[in-house]
Amino acid sequence: MPILPEERDPRLITIRRGGTLTDEHHRLLAGWAILCAEHVLHLYEDHQPGDSRPRDAINVGRAWIRGEVRMGDAHRAAFQANAAARGMPDPAKFAALSAGQAVAVAHVAAHDLGAAAYGIRAAGACVPAGEAAQARTKEREWQRMHLPAGVRELVLDDQERRSPICWHAFDD
Numbered sequence: 001m002p003i004l005p006e007e008r009d010p011r012l013i014t015i016r017r018g019g020t021l022t023d024e025h026h027r028l029l030a031g032w033a034i035l036c037a038e039h040v041l042h043l044y045e046d047h048q049p050g051d052s053r054p055r056d057a058i059n060v061g062r063a064w065i066r067g068e069v070r071m072g073d074a075h076r077a078a079f080q081a082n083a084a085a086r087g088m089p090d091p092a093k094f095a096a097l098s099a100g101q102a103v104a105v106a107h108v109a110a111h112d113l114g115a116a117a118y119g120i121r122a123a124g125a126c127v128p129a130g131e132a133a134q135a136r137t138k139e140r141e142w143q144r145m146h147l148p149a150g151v152r153e154l155v156l157d158d159q160e161r162r163s164p165i166c167w168h169a170f171d172d
Helices: 022-041 053-065 071-085 090-104 109-125 129-147 151-163
Strands: none
Touching: 022 053, 022 071, 022 109, 022 151, 053 071, 071 090, 071 129, 090 109, 090 151, 109 129, 109 151
16 A cells, blocks of 8 residues: 555645755654654564664665765665565564655655654554554654654644555544
């Protein structure tokens, strides 16, 4: 299931590409997505301690925010993190996919919700089924507490709009 809408929201497209997203807000979205991914990354690292691809992707994302790497480098790191997810049990898989989505924000800002949604799925997948809904809610609330003020309204609105294509991860 795709996490990006068929019609892109101009608020999540950079100004230079015809949207209204400033570079500052793009970096805020990327930073928040990285926080979301890093919050569940231990679920991957505990399962695959010798595979640093998701952690490396997060580090590339941070370097992109600082202007130290190009968007193409971030795009390649996203593919590496996504590849790390293959064949993993759900908690580890979703954590790696969250890292891949987080670094992909450099390329397409709307991937921020992918990082968050996969983080929520990872949190729900690592507990017994009867506790999953509570774990997902707790993770969603943690993420929302860490939203930067400059993009908070945008992200919350986007969550409401895209929750159906993000496995209803943002439904209250």
